[in-house]
Amino acid sequence: MAAKIRIPLAFAALAVWIAIMFWGAWLPHETASLAEGVTSSISTSIVAASVFLVILVVAMRWWDIGFNAPRPWNSLRVLIGPAVYLVLFFIGTLLVGWPAPHTVLILAVNTLLVGFSEETMFRGVLFRGLRSGIPFWPAVWLTSVIFGSVHVLNATGTGDLIASVTQAVTAFMAGTFFLALVLRTRSIxxxxxxxxxxxxLLVTIASSMPDPGPIEPSLTSLLLPLLLDIPLFIYAIFLLRGIARQESENGSSAATTTA
Incomplete structure (x- = not known):
């Protein structure tokens, strides 16, 4: 599909996705933490957003998004370092204890849908749309900035703007890593x-810890999420530089062959 069509379609899809994810957020409602939002029941908005993306991708035949096995399989070695985080988080869940089984099931479904929905929307539809018309690095940064910025809207549900802005910054860094992972493994x-x-794992830990009640955000509580994501962000830049160099070399080779 021509770039002049695909880029506007990608942004139109993003607008629809945001409307679905945050529908009703402008209506009067009680605020709740993100953990409460994904452990109380299956989120209809996340389900609807996921269904919308499936229909969109199939209808538009955007097969380049990457719903395939990693190519090659040994590209998964880029996850060896980041997997340490998951191991540590799992140990954390063992220390604080697990929620009730039905809560774990609800959380598992919701987080899997969030992973599918956000990756498909941002590292799939949006990034591939941008890459159809703009260079590599601008597409990378624009995708990550938009992904981070959308997380500010979580304040409509939680009522905590400071926490949402912090989450937006961490989402920007994590989103850059997820994009590097998609490009390095050639699979979403x-x-x-x-x-x-x-x-x-993070929400499991948060939902299992005692409720401290209403407290003012501390510098530590704001900086800790950032410190967790900074190593992933640095690692992502390392991976992306290699990918950008390969694309540049492949482009130069193709130009030489054509000439």
Whole structure:
């Protein structure tokens, strides 16, 4: 599909996706933490957003999004370092204890849908749309900035703007890593699964810890999420530089062959 059509379609899809994910958020409602939102029941908005993306991808035949096995399989070695996070988070869940089984099931479904929905929308539809018309690095940064910015809207549900802005910054860094993972493995599936596991384990820990009641956000509580994501962000830049160099070399080779 021509770039002049695909880029506007990608942004139109993003607008629809945001409307679905946050529908009703402008209506009067009680605020709740993100953990409460994904452990109380299956989120109809996340389900609807996921269904919308499936229909969109199939209808538009956007097969380049990457719903295939990693190519090659040994590209998954890029996950060896980041997997340490998941191991540590799992140990954390053992220390604080697990929620009730039905809560774990609800959380597992919701986080898997979030992983699918967010990766498909941003690292799939949006990034591939941008790449059809703009260079590599601008597409990378624009995708990550938009992904991070959307998380500010979580304040409509939680009522905590400071926490949402902090989450937006961490989402920008994590989103850059997820994009590097998609490009390095040539598949969106590892990013979906890693994203889902990351959210599942962190929310499990948060929902199992005693409720401290209403407290003012401290510097530590704001900086800790950032410190967790900074190593992933640095690693993502390392991976993306290699990918950009390969694309440049492949482009130069193709130009030489054509000439």
């Amino acid at each position: 599936v590892p990013a979906i699964l890693f994203h889902a596991c990351w959210d599942f």
